[in-house]
Amino acid sequence: MQRAEFLLNNYKETEALRIYEEVLSMSADNYEALCKASLLHNRIGDRYSTNDTRQMEHFSKARQLAAHALALHPSDEESNYLMALSLTNLATVLGPRQRLELTTQVKTYLDAALESQAEHAGAWHLMGRWQYKMANLNFAEIAAAKMFFGGFSNRASNLDAIHSIQKAITISPQNIRYYYDLATIYQELKDKEACVSVLKEALTVNMETKEEYELSRRCKIMLEEQVQ
Template sequence: MLGWLATPAAGQFRTQPRKPATAAPSQRPLNALPPDPPAVQAQLFQAATLAKGFKDSEALAVYQEILKGTPNHYLSLCQAAVLSVKIGSRYSDETRKSAYFDAGRQYADRALLIRPEGGESNYAVAFALFNQATLYKAGARLKAFRDLRSHVYLVTERRPDIAEGWQLLGRWQYRVAHYNLLERLYSKFVLGGVPEGGDSHEAMEDLEKARKLAPNNIEFCYDLARMCRYQGRRRRAIEVLREAERISPITSEDLVISRLCRQMLPPLLRADARRSQRSARLEQKEAAPATLPPSPSPAAADSVSRKQ
């Protein structure tokens, strides 16, 4: 669940967002938007309550109603974009999935025109583009990942309190860090180079930040555990999966991810047990004193002396 969707932060309303600690001195603060009329504020509260109750379609309908009267309402555009993508991701049919993703991208692009450096608008664009890329062929998918770079970094700079922004940045960094040879060649000769920023270690750090902001989000646990497993950090993966066991699934998506976490854990535990056993045997072998040849018995020694 997107926490900032259900309970919008102050920066998402018509107030001045705080300047991020990582922002360059040359960056200017975003201009504050005029306050909403009471009727629109009531609709925003209604939509946020619906989203918090996992009624995404109903919440989307309220944001769309706001946009009918105020087509350039920044918050509604951002929220409509993210909700459209979330709803579309639940469909198995690629035609319906694509239609929702495209609608979400259109909302996000409109929000980006209003605030090109807004954390919310850049998250909306990145979230839509990241999901759209799953439907693209190889070349278009690599182009989408190239275009994602500026958006995923701006999210965490402008709105470091959005946990999903850190998750998206971590996913992007990990994916770029693991381009295969063909993907790297295509990026180099067709797209102008592999995007800078792909790094497995930083990706895991970003997922850790996301988990600190939203410790009860089981999807963050799953993403981080997979990265740790692939990078050989078995013990950390086990710790994260143990923590995931204590998170109660709420939505059907949570239930699916919870099952995936449970399936991932046993092989890691068996591998860790085998490693511990090998380490224990090695320690015992190194600690054992060197064995000397047995000394001859008195009778054997006397027999040797008589022969001499």
């Protein structure tokens, strides 16, 4: 576990995952290993394109591990957050009906995570993404939700999404992903002033990983587009 944690902290995620899975082969109910392995499957899966079967394999494994962790500690913030994250990611690679079904489940787990730990930055960020999705469903998605699931019991607004991601940034101001997603929402809402402000903040964040440098590059491009 110490070796896996060292590798994870040094951004050697594939190697860390291999060791966490080795731990689980010896101790299947190791809660920390279940959570870390689920998180890493989500992260690694996100790097593949949606037409790559490896992405589905990683997201499915992430959900399986999160479900195991949730069975062990159903009220803990991390197991609930990881279940929400896994469902969110799986929803991006499944068909319309399955996507809607998973989307309806996400908020339950996010609410549980935030009830357990109100300062969970990841849960606030994911909540903001969920709220933005709910606020911008198209007619076909709303109709399908009514047909298959009786509609969505929880709707949200763009303002809800903005507040949630702002909360995530307040808790974890060095996560460039949060700034990028918030700036994207402002861009979609055509709020140029707010978008520019967030992008300028994003470019002050220290970066260490390839993903962070890529997000920084996208922020620079978006900023250039906004100030033209």
